[in-house]
Structures are given as structure tokens and as C-alpha cells.
Amino acid sequence: MRRREHKVSYLSSEAIFAIPSMKPSKVIVSLLFCGSLMLSDIYYESSLKIRGYSQDLFMPLGSLINIPIGFLASIPDSLTTRSKLKLYLDEVERENKKLKVINQFLEKVSKENEELNPLWSSARLNLDNYFFAKKRSISSNEFKPLMTVDIARKSNVEINDILLSHRGLVGKIISLGLYSGEIMLLHDVRSSVPVITEKSKLHGNVRGSGIGRDGKIEYIKKTASYEIGEKVYTSGIAGIFPEGIFVGEITSIDDLDDSEFLKVEVSFMQSPFNQDFYLIYKND
Amino acid sequence: MTRDSKNQLLIFLTLFIALYVDSYLFLSDFQMMKPTFVLLTLIYWNMALPDKVGIMAALSFGIFVDLIEGSLLGLHGTSFVLITYACQRFFYQFRVSPLWQQSFILFFLFFLYKQIFALDFINIDQDISNFSDKRFLINSFLFALFSSLIWSPLFLILRYYRRKWVKS
Numbered sequence: 001m002r003r004r005e006h007k008v009s010y011l012s013s014e015a016i017f018a019i020p021s022m023k024p025s026k027v028i029v030s031l032l033f034c035g036s037l038m039l040s041d042i043y044y045e046s047s048l049k050i051r052g053y054s055q056d057l058f059m060p061l062g063s064l065i066n067i068p069i070g071f072l073a074s075i076p077d078s079l080t081t082r083s084k085l086k087l088y089l090d091e092v093e094r095e096n097k098k099l100k101v102i103n104q105f106l107e108k109v110s111k112e113n114e115e116l117n118p119l120w121s122s123a124r125l126n127l128d129n130y131f132f133a134k135k136r137s138i139s140s141n142e143f144k145p146l147m148t149v150d151i152a153r154k155s156n157v158e159i160n161d162i163l164l165s166h167r168g169l170v171g172k173i174i175s176l177g178l179y180s181g182e183i184m185l186l187h188d189v190r191s192s193v194p195v196i197t198e199k200s201k202l203h204g205n206v207r208g209s210g211i212g213r214d215g216k217i218e219y220i221k222k223t224a225s226y227e228i229g230e231k232v233y234t235s236g237i238a239g240i241f242p243e244g245i246f247v248g249e250i251t252s253i254d255d256l257d258d259s260e261f262l263k264v265e266v267s268f269m270q271s272p273f274n275q276d277f278y279l280i281y282k283n284d
Numbered sequence: 285m286t287r288d289s290k291n292q293l294l295i296f297l298t299l300f301i302a303l304y305v306d307s308y309l310f311l312s313d314f315q316m317m318k319p320t321f322v323l324l325t326l327i328y329w330n331m332a333l334p335d336k337v338g339i340m341a342a343l344s345f346g347i348f349v350d351l352i353e354g355s356l357l358g359l360h361g362t363s364f365v366l367i368t369y370a371c372q373r374f375f376y377q378f379r380v381s382p383l384w385q386q387s388f389i390l391f392f393l394f395f396l397y398k399q400i401f402a403l404d405f406i407n408i409d410q411d412i413s414n415f416s417d418k419r420f421l422i423n424s425f426l427f428a429l430f431s432s433l434i435w436s437p438l439f440l441i442l443r444y445y446r447r448k449w450v451k452s
Contacts, residue, residue, distance in 0.1 A: 022334075022338065022339055022368070022369055022372045022373070024369075026338075026339050027339060027365060027366075027369045030339050030342075030343050030361075030365045031362060031365060031366075033343070033358075033361075034343070034346070034358035034359075034361040034362040034365065035358065035362070036358075037347075037357045037358030037361065038356055038357065038358040038359060038362070038405070040357075041356050041357040041358065042356070042405060042406050046357065047350075047351075047356075047357040050351075051351060051354065054351040054352075055351075055352075058307070058351070058352060061303070061304055061307055064304060065304070065307060065308055137307055137352075138315065139352065139353040139354045139355075140315050140316055140318060140353065141353050141354055141355050141401060142316050142401065142402075142420060142423060143401065143402065143415045143420075144354060144355065145354075146353070146354030182354065189404075189408050189409075189415055190406070190408055209415075210415060210420070211315075211316060212313070212316070212419065213417075213419065273315070
């Protein structure tokens, strides 16, 4: 029997078979180590340099998660007969032909638009600046939610590129790995987006307040004339977010007595939980 | 492979499975209040076999969770180490309590644990030191409730697993 598995009583010299609890010195060393990690993260944002690569390491875990979902999704297919599948295939082929025809018309319309407005096409239709990204996971951190997306290895995506959905701005890339990108969502308390309102044309910064909460436009003077329901777009100031991307809608304006600023809340229309595919926009 | 290392492997396997369950993406509201299975599993092993699970396991899994969750690096590590120490310090008292009493204690422990994540460590807002609001308190309450409710079935599953596979 090993020495550490028992103590000897001073009174009777009998063995006491008690499991020794963790040594406080070890706990203190661990806490000091964690403290130094936290300080380095606070002052030098050290975790951002390794988070993307650590998500690459956890990628097999993400793939494992999809196994039960894929299995459940494949059950109806495996129960369908061959004739039914053939009918479905014919239907899909017809739909595909229809889409090809529509695309041809759209290309024509797009060319006409380009001729009419070359400035618009240069700003918006530079397709090389867009990359597809698939959502892998969202953290359960309520105030600093992070979304991890799968990205192609040589996709030329960089930190501070922005993530878009069909409903507007979702967030920006803060950490990159080889196959993963971490997105700071608009809802994050650290996120601050320079915006301009649709009607009143007032500038401000929208800050997130956490998942499921409305964002706030900061430091707005009480003389400002916002309207409820007014749409908010990125202003392009600071250069990170390009101009004119939809951010949200003003839902409430409060003039509080104990504050020198207006309390303006913005509802984000885009929920990261409802969508799987996104576009990364590379801002030149 | 020695018995000790086989046991360690089996214990770490449960912790990795718990990490896998934690990474699962649930619906928006439930995502914020889902129980932390890694911590529950860690508490179980600290209580059942305190000499097999040490501070290094708590620290490493805390840092893993930090990296997955995107929280301040070392924050989960700190809380996991403190909870592990408390469990090891008081496991004689905790282990003999009935399951409902253990769940009751864990409810308060998990409620406190959740509050750490509302603290504003990087001073984002000059006026406040934490972001906690009514919604967060409700979510924390539900998180603690779900964690304490899941404790009994998890305890029984892990106990069966330990008796079947982890031989001392």
C-alpha cells in the first residue's frame, strides 16, 4: 500500500484510511495561473491569437455533433421507395431548369443596372469580396456570445471582415484558425458599430447588450430627433463596416431624468440561431 | 495498461462526452440556460473518486470550456478549480447526503457560478461593473434549476458507469 493512502494516528498508531483533500498550495498556484491568463487576456487579448486554432482542434467535436442530426434527417429518405425518389428527382430537375432560366433573365437585368449605375455595381457586385460561411456553433455566453463558422482554408478571409445574412449585419471576425473563424456578434457587449439612421440622418454607435436583448445607440444628446421604427444602417465611419448595411430598427426612445443622454434602443432583426449559412464580406 | 491509467482514461472519457454534450447547439432561449455537463461530471468524480480527479483536470477542462465558449481565458478555469476544491474539501459531508439535498446545494452553487459571467472584467461600460439584469437573473435561476434537476439522473448514470467499469 502506498504511503499517501493512509495516515497514522498519533494516539493508537493505527492506520487512518482517509483520502487526503487537495492541497491548498496547489489550488493557490492554479488560481495564480488562471489569474495571469485572465490578465494577459484583458490587457493583450492573448486568447484571440489562439482561439481560432483551438476551434480547429475542436472541429471533430463539431462534426460529431452533426452525426445524430444527419442520422435523423436520413431516416425519412431511407423509408421512401425508389419510385417516390424518382418522382422527387424529376421535380427537382424541373425546378433546376426553371431557376436557370430565371438566372439568365436576372443576369440581363443586372447588366442593365450596371450600365445605369456603375458606382453601385463597383461597390456592391464585387463578388470576389464575398465568401460563404457555415455556422458551426454558438457559445452559451449570454453577454459575449461567439459564433464559430467553418471557412475554406485558402479563402483569404481576415480578422475584422464582416459577416452578413440576408437580413443585414451579423458581426465581425475577431479570431481566425485554419478552418474556423470566430465571430463577435452584434449582440455582444463589446461590439460597437458606427451607424446612421434612415430618416433623421443622425450618426451614433450601436452597442450590443447580450443575446435576446436590444442594442443601444450610445451618447445621444437629448435634442436629437429619432423616430420609433426608423431603420438603422452602418455609416461606414472607422472603415471596418462598409456603409449602408442594415443593422436594426429603433424600438424605443426614453428621455430619462437622471441621464444627460437619450436612451435609444435598437432591435436586431437577425438572430444567429435561425440561420446556418452566411456571407463573409471582405472590406477593401 | 495499468489499472490506474485505465481508470483515468475512463474518467476523462466521461468528461469529454460531457464537453461534447455542452457543445451541442440548442434553441436560442434554452442555449443560455442549458446545464454545464462538464462541471456536473467533474463534481461527480470529485465526490466519488477524489484521489483520481485532481486540480489539473479541473484546470484543463476549465480552459477547454473557455476556448469553446469564448469567455475570458481563465475564467472557467478559476471557477472549476474553486468548485473542485470545495467538493474535495467537503466531499465526506456531501457524499452521504441524500440526492435531493445534493441537488439543493448544487442549485445555489450553480446560481453563484453563473453570476461570475455577468461581471465586466474588461471595463466595457464605465458606469457599471456587471451586466446583470432581470432577464439574466431569470436565466441564471433556470440554469441552476435545470442543473440541479439533471444532477440526480446524471449521478445515477455515472455511478452505474463507475461500478461497472472504473475498478478501484
